Amino acid sequence: MALVPTLTINDTTTFSDTINFSVTDSLTVTAPSSSLSTIVVDTTGANNIIVAANDNKQTWVFVRHTGTSDGSSSTSAHCDIEITGDVAVGTLKPNEWFFFPFCGNGASKGVQLQAVGSAVQCEYAYWSDSTGQ
């Protein structure tokens, strides 16, 4: 099964030159996977593990902050992305998203989300890479 992710970065206002590039990939993916789902993320990362520890299984992870706390009420609260064990990766603000490859690397690690201050609703999906890298 093929998954085709495309990233486009565009900026015409910040610098005297325009930034505009796009990159497309074609990934061969397999089970386990999760189709697009939503989660209300609370302030304890261990409560919001979206990709369980999977040792060496490479997984592609997409997460988007919906800009709401529950699907309808808007929020400005941030959402941290962490590797289980509370290793901070970065923070999503409302409506931001990320897409990255994750593997437990033999260390029994997963991916978890942690809201900052108050609950945040995120949507997420993941797909396992079949290449074994």
Added chain:
Amino acid sequence: MATTTASVAISSSDLQPGNRLSINASSTLMQTGLTTGLELMEMGKGKLTEASAADALHESLGTADTANWVYICNNATDDTHYIKVGIHETIIGNLGAGDWMWMPWNMSDGDAEINIEAEPTGATIPYEYAIFKSTYTLPAKT
């Protein structure tokens, strides 16, 4: 005002029976507070060698809990050549030939350093990257 837009489209025609997968998302990169865009950007390309072991993609000389974004792409054409990407001592994942990633980065200190490493033995991997930053502390004069 700085207005950098990051968009993603993720599609598949055969992942879900009877339902073509089509995910689209777009966001404007903003500093904490959501009123000012990111005005610091670094972009480049290079070659990683397996012999050099893990290298830091960028010094993590920023302010804790600010907004920063990282793009990395493995431009190798050999399917066996991949880049291990980690945060300090924790491996995040592997970028195979042609793969890219886009993620926020808490570039506050050495513990938040992004490491990249070419694999397998003997590999030399061309890569490209872009980093969009809220703040950056210039290195001390030598």
